[in-house]
Amino acid sequence: MKTVLRSLPLAALLAAAALAARAAHGEASAAPPSLGDPRETRLANVRQLTFSGENAEAYFSFAGDRLIFQSRELREGCDQIYTMDLRGEDRRLVSTGKGRCTCAYFLKGDGRVIFSSTHASSPDCPTPPDFRYGYVWPVYPGYDVYEAAADGTDLQPLIASPGYDAEATVSPDGSKIVFTSDRDGDLELYLFDLSTRSTTRLTNLPGYDGGAFFSPDSQKLVFRGWHPTDPDELDEYRSPLRDHLVRPSHMEIFTIRADGTGLRQVTSNGAANFCPYWHPDGKRILFASNMGDEKRRNFDLYLVNEDGTGLEQVTFEASFDGFPMFSPDGRLLVWGGNRHAARPGETNIFLAEWVEEFSGAAALSEGALRRDVSYLASPGLQGRLTGTPEARAAAEYVAASFRSAGLRPPPGRDGYLEAFAFTSGVHLGEGNAARLLGGGEARSLAVGEEIQPLGMSEDGDLEALPVVFAGYGIRAQDRKWDDYDGLDVKGKAVIVYRWGPEGDDPKSPYALYYPIRYKAMTAREMGAKALIVLGPSAQDDDLVSLSTTARGGSSGLAVFSARRAPFASAFEAVGRSLPDPGNPHGTPLRFEVPGVAFSAAVRLRREKAEGLNVLGWLPATRPTDETVILGAHYDHLGLGVEGSLAEKKGEVHPGADDNASGTAGLMALARRFAAEPERGRNLLFVSFGGEELGTLGSSQVVKAPPVPLEKAVAMLNFDMIGRLRENKLVVGGAGTSPVWKDLLARANTENLGLSLGEDGYGASDHSVFYAQGIPVLFFFTGAHEDYHRPGDTADKVLYDGEAKVLRLAARVTQELLGLPERPAYVRVAPPPGETAGRGFRVYLGTIPDYTGDVKGVKLMGVRAGSPAEQGGLRKGDIIVGFAGKSIENVYDYTYALQDHKPGETVTVTVLREGNRMDLTVLLGRRSGKD
Numbered sequence: 001m002k003t004v005l006r007s008l009p010l011a012a013l014l015a016a017a018a019l020a021a022r023a024a025h026g027e028a029s030a031a032p033p034s035l036g037d038p039r040e041t042r043l044a045n046v047r048q049l050t051f052s053g054e055n056a057e058a059y060f061s062f063a064g065d066r067l068i069f070q071s072r073e074l075r076e077g078c079d080q081i082y083t084m085d086l087r088g089e090d091r092r093l094v095s096t097g098k099g100r101c102t103c104a105y106f107l108k109g110d111g112r113v114i115f116s117s118t119h120a121s122s123p124d125c126p127t128p129p130d131f132r133y134g135y136v137w138p139v140y141p142g143y144d145v146y147e148a149a150a151d152g153t154d155l156q157p158l159i160a161s162p163g164y165d166a167e168a169t170v171s172p173d174g175s176k177i178v179f180t181s182d183r184d185g186d187l188e189l190y191l192f193d194l195s196t197r198s199t200t201r202l203t204n205l206p207g208y209d210g211g212a213f214f215s216p217d218s219q220k221l222v223f224r225g226w227h228p229t230d231p232d233e234l235d236e237y238r239s240p241l242r243d244h245l246v247r248p249s250h251m252e253i254f255t256i257r258a259d260g261t262g263l264r265q266v267t268s269n270g271a272a273n274f275c276p277y278w279h280p281d282g283k284r285i286l287f288a289s290n291m292g293d294e295k296r297r298n299f300d301l302y303l304v305n306e307d308g309t310g311l312e313q314v315t316f317e318a319s320f321d322g323f324p325m326f327s328p329d330g331r332l333l334v335w336g337g338n339r340h341a342a343r344p345g346e347t348n349i350f351l352a353e354w355v356e357e358f359s360g361a362a363a364l365s366e367g368a369l370r371r372d373v374s375y376l377a378s379p380g381l382q383g384r385l386t387g388t389p390e391a392r393a394a395a396e397y398v399a400a401s402f403r404s405a406g407l408r409p410p411p412g413r414d415g416y417l418e419a420f421a422f423t424s425g426v427h428l429g430e431g432n433a434a435r436l437l438g439g440g441e442a443r444s445l446a447v448g449e450e451i452q453p454l455g456m457s458e459d460g461d462l463e464a465l466p467v468v469f470a471g472y473g474i475r476a477q478d479r480k481w482d483d484y485d486g487l488d489v490k491g492k493a494v495i496v497y498r499w500g501p502e503g504d505d506p507k508s509p510y511a512l513y514y515p516i517r518y519k520a521m522t523a524r525e526m527g528a529k530a531l532i533v534l535g536p537s538a539q540d541d542d543l544v545s546l547s548t549t550a551r552g553g554s555s556g557l558a559v560f561s562a563r564r565a566p567f568a569s570a571f572e573a574v575g576r577s578l579p580d581p582g583n584p585h586g587t588p589l590r591f592e593v594p595g596v597a598f599s600a601a602v603r604l605r606r607e608k609a610e611g612l613n614v615l616g617w618l619p620a621t622r623p624t625d626e627t628v629i630l631g632a633h634y635d636h637l638g639l640g641v642e643g644s645l646a647e648k649k650g651e652v653h654p655g656a657d658d659n660a661s662g663t664a665g666l667m668a669l670a671r672r673f674a675a676e677p678e679r680g681r682n683l684l685f686v687s688f689g690g691e692e693l694g695t696l697g698s699s700q701v702v703k704a705p706p707v708p709l710e711k712a713v714a715m716l717n718f719d720m721i722g723r724l725r726e727n728k729l730v731v732g733g734a735g736t737s738p739v740w741k742d743l744l745a746r747a748n749t750e751n752l753g754l755s756l757g758e759d760g761y762g763a764s765d766h767s768v769f770y771a772q773g774i775p776v777l778f779f780f781t782g783a784h785e786d787y788h789r790p791g792d793t794a795d796k797v798l799y800d801g802e803a804k805v806l807r808l809a810a811r812v813t814q815e816l817l818g819l820p821e822r823p824a825y826v827r828v829a830p831p832p833g834e835t836a837g838r839g840f841r842v843y844l845g846t847i848p849d850y851t852g853d854v855k856g857v858k859l860m861g862v863r864a865g866s867p868a869e870q871g872g873l874r875k876g877d878i879i880v881g882f883a884g885k886s887i888e889n890v891y892d893y894t895y896a897l898q899d900h901k902p903g904e905t906v907t908v909t910v911l912r913e914g915n916r917m918d919l920t921v922l923l924g925r926r927s928g929k930d
Helices: 011-018 231-242 360-364 366-376 389-405 516-525 564-573 656-674 696-703 740-747 766-770 799-818 890-898
Strands: 043-048 054-060 066-072 080-085 101-106 112-117 144-149 156-159 165-170 176-181 188-193 199-201 208-214 220-226 252-257 273-278 284-289 300-305 321-326 332-337 348-354 417-428 433-438 441-445 451-453 460-469 493-497 530-534 558-562 591-602 604-618 627-633 682-688 712-718 728-732 753-756 776-780 846-848 857-862 878-882 905-912 915-922
Touching (some): 043 366, 054 101, 054 332, 066 101, 066 112, 080 112, 252 284, 273 321, 284 321, 300 321, 360 366, 360 656, 360 799, 366 656, 366 799, 389 417, 389 604, 433 564, 441 564, 493 516, 516 890, 530 564, 558 564, 558 591, 604 656, 604 696, 627 696, 627 766, 627 799, 656 682, 656 712, 656 799, 682 696, 712 766, 712 799, 740 753, 740 799, 776 799
Parallel strands (some): 493 530, 530 558, 627 682, 627 712
Antiparallel strands (some): 054 066, 066 080, 101 112, 112 144, 144 156, 208 220, 284 300, 321 332, 332 348, 433 441, 433 591, 451 558, 460 591, 604 682, 846 857, 878 905, 905 915
């Protein structure tokens, strides 16, 4: 939800609004975007647990709170067995540190473990394999299976025979172990009964069988196998085996009952398929394969039904992913991969939340929402500030979700992304300079150290401007305070102090006049050519930074922040001094400074950037040109741009509720309705950029609509829907169509406490569509203390509540798709006047267009029955004057309104289709909802 200027009518809503595993090795708790591909919709909150060397085959304890795995430093030493917790911490060596180890597993109860090791045959690492056969796996004959306490003590042989005994895993009921051995001359599967210590051979076909895991009910096994029947292929298998090697280039996935019967082949793709693991439902299998790489070099994870149908790709990295295992409760997945590697060949262990159901009605599941919010609010996305690479990554994530769900680009569009240009920043250009003359002596001021042009400054050259001091630069008639009284400042440089006569107290009656933009507007109206702002004391003498947001445009004169020292020296040279800000007499401070002159050159570089909207299209299943629009903005405040309520800037503002929650909800609804067999109307899903900068993205959509807006049936907006408390949901826009209240009542089958707002305007993207004559609904779970602060993190989102909100919205949308008549549009009149709002009393009823790159304030619309409408203002008008003051930007307009009272009649000057005209408006009283 965007921040609107405090004094604008839209600010009232925001005035109310203002009322995942570890930090390992300095890493943030949630994974950076590089840890996951947007297409990996099954994985949420991906976390990296190891950070160097080769780490693989990590398997959960029976309690699901620890992992056992093999690890070695990159190209050094031999694999040894370790355990660690799910944060990647509390790492403990279990094996002896000698020989080579592999394939470790917890025994039931987690007090003991098993693993295979060659340490008994030799304490040294076995000789690396001979690659004359190509890429091969060694099956060292020195491997035996050992049992030990979980801390590595009490080590003893468990399964031993001449030759290779390894790849051992334990049944979920804890009674049996399956392992691979060549004890009978071929690589076969064997079952070891832990109670009787007996061994049974399970497979008998010539070829390799290995890497087996039990089904959740311990009744079946899944494994990798290669069973060549052609004599040449059989020799291709047996020749390397005589040298204790296996070529893994041809392996398929098989299942078999735990008694050795019912062998069944699952895959038949001719690729290298290995490390299969049962899905917790016992009906599907997750495995690694290089089937998707023509060169057969890259492995990804795939999910398939036990009968080989329903193949689904799970990971999409351009590097290795393998060795997957589900946690005992099915919520987590652990695997090994090369993603995010610091060095070539490095393999690490990753952990993620498994997203089980995400299509159809199940798209609204908590797991799917958690996955998407966790990604969008991750530290790696740096707060998704519009125009940044991180915002683009977020947009591409949403686009990938739309594509995966089956949405198309809108008609006539080539893709899902829509670009729009905006002014993203103001920076110093070449040639900025300043010079101060005092008592006949001139000195240059160091730009950036002693003086700083501000982003609101007008470019230009100033030559020897006379200087006046005008106190705090405040003209407050209602407070009987005028720092310009008796001063002639036309054509001069005006020096003022920051803040006001009561310091920087935000509760001061002068606080409305603190903003430098307000001081600049006042100076400009008095005829000044430059405004120079100083700190009021040596303790408050820092330069104001050059604003990089540039949203308000130029203030119409040159504006500077400066340090006190050079001006104090210039004043002293002519017998004056900077006055004491304490001002014990409580009267304005103002005087001319003869003999002091100011010269400057201002050269600012205003940068343009590109924002992105994401649009997805679901056509109706029967012919119609009518469309329902669903929207949510994905952008946020980055590291704390204008609008942040953080105590200090520079921290990531994750924006989990604002508005990763709404974006996740939008993606979920897209998946939900893509699975519907019938849709009576088209659906347009739009994830907006630039909302926090002033509804930039949604304004772009209505300026260049992908579908005719006159055929838009309704617009539903989701902004901050992640903090449902006490079962209470705010739904704005309930008065914008006669159908809404009854429809909401029918859809509210879960008895949410609905607080209905009539008005279709508010500080979010739906306002833009309502101004175009489209009925709207705005879903909002309320303000909280983390709004626009770094504390708005994914762990604080109430996913069960968000799912409930989305189920309501889905029922509303479903009805909209089937209504025989489109909802009628109602222009909601403003509520009756109430007491004046805090610090801003006047109500006019204009809706500024924040994307208008014009001098003045372009109107997106005016409210029904408002003073603006009654006074003749219209959509498209550009306000250039208010009560005799020139208006150059939205800030000027805000401050001009602020200076007046309800009941006053003022002249508003507008440009309409190029013609200048004066309109008479009777100002109303703000209701607190405007």
